[in-house]
Amino acid sequence: MxxxxxxxxxxxxxxxxxxxxxxxxxxxxxxxxxxxxxxxxxxxxxxxxxxxxxxxxxxxxxxxxxxxxxxxxxxxxxxxxxxxxxxxxxxxxxxxxxAGLAGTGWTVAQLGDFARRLGAGQARWAADGLPPHAWLSRRWLRQYVRYIGAKDVPEQLDWDHPVAAAAWPEELRGGLRRLWEKREYLFAAAEAAPRTLCHLDVWPMNLIAAADGRSVLLDWAFVGDGAVGEDAANLIVDSVSDGLIDAGLLPGIHEAVLEGYLAGLREAGSRVPEGEVRRAVAASGAAKYAWLAPMMLARLAAGVPVGSASYDAGGGAEEVLRRRRGMCELLVRWADAA
Missing domain, CATH: 3.30.200 (Phosphorylase Kinase; domain 1)
Known part of the structure; x- marks a missing residue:
């Protein structure tokens, strides 16, 4: 145009x-x-x-x-x-x-503050149930992984592909394989968690710190039923998945977003037990990205780029895998804790 x-x-x-x-x-x-x-x-x-x-x-x-x-x-x-x-x-x-600062330029503290605001905003729906709109998505997580992630993963994967072995130690590759194999359990655990209204695509590309003080969230195409903490889990992982924010900041992002979200729920009077929120974050986050390592292995075998075609910051296959190592380690920990 x-x-x-x-x-x-x-x-x-x-x-x-x-x-x-x-x-x-x-x-x-x-x-x-x-x-x-x-x-x-x-x-x-x-x-x-x-x-x-x-x-x-x-x-x-x-x-x-x-x-x-x-x-x-x-x-x-x-x-x-x-x-x-x-x-x-x-x-x-x-x-x-x-007008404002895009989420890709936010600090860890800003991500944590947004998570606190999000938790406070989602508390009402955890208490009162979803708004009565027939067009809200249902069971979004399971459908998304089925159509976007799992469909391109072959039955046989080379978990010892030389590039993967160079970037990920054996213990991590074993954990990622275990994560993929327990995905149905993770879907069930996420779906059994306390519910709220979720945006379902919370990541830095969809965030703006407006000049007038608002936290603005873009792209409402997936909004619907989700687990309490599902949006927080996605923000943690997707802040670094495509290299838009330094992957070395992931431990701080994890802590700031999770604790910020829990604080927002508490401030808004939510009665959802903290332990249930933490388990929901772990289950939904691990389930959402259970396909990521298998997909990268499949792309390695096919000789095609392993990063996102639309957003990834670039780099060769081993560089992308190394950058995503901390994220993958977190996903394995979440899967084991769910």
Missing amino acids: SGHEELPHNRNNQATGGIWRVPERGAVLKVCTPGDGGATGWATSDEPRHWNHWRREVLAYQSGLAESAFADGGVTAPRLRDLETRADGSVALWLEDV
């Missing part, structure tokens, strides 16, 4: 026709589409509870849920400026172009 600045987004997802900054309107344009192009694993659905229902984000903005869902904690969404249904059936969302 002439005069528009295209913004980074997941080009594989058929629900997203594109995202642009439009200076002359002082807005960001996001096109939500029923599906055309992209990867088959990211196919959309008209089924309201499907993990990738293409109209969910439109409905989240139309209903006001995106802006209000976690407002109790000071977390909100960009303001909806306008909405247009287009001739091809897609929907154009004209959103506030939020």
